[in-house]
Amino acid sequence: MTGAGEEQAAAVALANYGARLAEQGDPAEAETALRRAGRLLPGHPLIAYNLGRALARQDRVEEAAECFRSAVILAPDLAPAWNNLGNCCKELMRLDESLVCHGRALALAPDDAPVRFNRALTLLLAGRAAEGWSEYEWRHPALGQAPAPEPVWDGTPGPLLVEAEGGLGDAIHFLRYASEAARRGAKVILLVPPALMRLAAVLPGVTVADRSGPRPAAARHAWLMSLPRLLGLGLEPPGGGAPYLVPPADAVEQWRRRLGEGRKVALCWAGNPRFDNDARRSLPFALLAPLLELDGMSFHSVQVGPRAGDGAGCPGLNDLSPHLTDLAETAAALAAMDLVISVDTAVAHLAGAIGVPCWLLLPFSPDWRWGAAGERTPLYDSLLLFRQDRRGDWAGVMDRVKAALETGP
Structure with a gap:
């Protein structure tokens, strides 16, 4: 084998090794291998594509987007690269560009369920309900869900x-x-x-x-x-953003007696860690800690799950998690609060559904249901949205939350 042939073989081996590392959950090592492969074999679309995947898994979205862009320039028929470029553009809130990219992917692979599902998420985030709901039906094959055994409802009684x-x-x-x-x-x-x-x-x-x-x-x-x-509906739910759930009255009264008088604020800082986007929607408890120094209010943790203990031993924080046995009990506890401050998890939906004031903390690229901009949502009248101005900038969000708390909810 010639020297050039040996280099090409080494590059291919490194590229394959890097792709496997990315699949196995070691994106940093994958990046190292793929960059070495790229130096040995520059201008190869699959190396650029797999490097983009390794970078995306490290949440280096802008760098990943450039790699995917290079891949589609080198190989315009590489549908997975178009799909991943569309996903990166959505994370960067370039929604029109995201839809163009997903459209290019679909032109090459019209029955690709993950592409259709990704496109649905961008359409819904952009407020395009009719197209979005239709494409959203691809979520089940995209997520590997089996169809239900019964026929689909056709609207008849x-x-x-x-x-x-x-x-x-x-x-x-x-x-x-x-x-x-x-x-x-x-x-x-x-x-x-x-x-x-x-x-x-x-x-x-x-x-x-x-x-x-x-x-x-x-x-x-x-x-x-x-x-x-x-039902032929848009993004605004039936009944608008008015409350539609009612916690048990006796449990609400018990919580009011337990929590006492004064201004009471519930805190929730993390979602389910099994959710794909949890690292972006959840925040470190340390960023909430400065709120506990504010006078004239008491703070109560309604955080459950693996991160319920993040605030253990923190002065000024009352941990309610051992008492939150189901969502009815959690709703009753929230109903006894003056304000809920939460990341995008069930607690925020629960506060909105029972009509309790809630400040919702959102990442730069939020879940589709919260829309691309604005402080209010048609989903829940009682929610106020605090959005990141830049990717990952929770500190800026918490500065605004603290300033708002100081002037009163």
């Missing part, structure tokens, strides 16, 4: 099994659509996670069942997050 999906925040957001389906004549049986059973039981026109139990019989089926499309 009769027994309808509506099945919650996604996280608890998704379920809370979309519950009101089940009531709208009932209002239009469906006899709705709503499958929800056990943690939501007690709270969802107050929904009008809906029979609630445990998703983890035996599957009820029904003539038709609808995924909960497909109801806006099936």
Whole structure:
């Protein structure tokens, strides 16, 4: 083998090794291998593409975008590179460019479910509901979800099994659509996670069942997050942003007695770590700590899950997590607060659903439902949105939150 041939073989081996490292969850080592491969074999589209993936997994989105851009210049028919470039553009809030990129990917691979799903997320974030809801149906094949055994609901009256999906925040957001389906004549049986059973039981026109139990019989089926499309609705929910859930009155009264008088603020700083975008939506507890120094108010942690202990032993923080046994109990605790400050997780949806004032802390590229701009949302009248001005800039968000708290919620 000639020297040039040996270099090419070494480059290919390094490129393959780097791609495997990226898949195995070691993006930093993958980057090292792929950069060496790129020096040995410059101008290779797959090396540029895989380097972009390694950089994206380190949240170096602008650098990743440049790699994907190089890849599509070198190989315009490389659909995965167009898809990943579209994803990077969405993270950078270049939504029009993101849609162009996903459009190029779809022209090359029209039945690629992840591309269609990614495009849906950008369409919905951009406020393009009709197109977005249609493309959003690709989430199930994109996420490897099997179809339901029952036929899809066609809008006719009769027994309808509506099945919650996604996280608890998704379920809370979309519950009101089940009531709208009932209002239009469906006899709705709503499958929800056990943690939501007690709270969802107050929904009008809906029979609630445990998703983890035996599957009820029904003539038709609808995924909960497909109801806006099936009902022909836009992004604004039925009933607008008014409250639609009611916590147990006796539990609310107990919480009010337990927490006492004065201005009470609930804090939640992290979501479910299994969620793909959790690292961007959650924030370090240390950034919340300066709030605890403010006078004239008490602070209460409603953080549950693996990060509930982040504030353990912190003076001025009352940990309520041991008492939050389900979402009805959490809703009752929130109803006893004057204000909730939360990242994008179920707590914020719960506060909005029961009408408690909530300041929602959002990353630069938020989840589609919060829209691309603005301090208010049509989803919940009681929410005020605090958005990052730059990617990763939680410190700036918390400076604004602290200043707002000092002048009163």
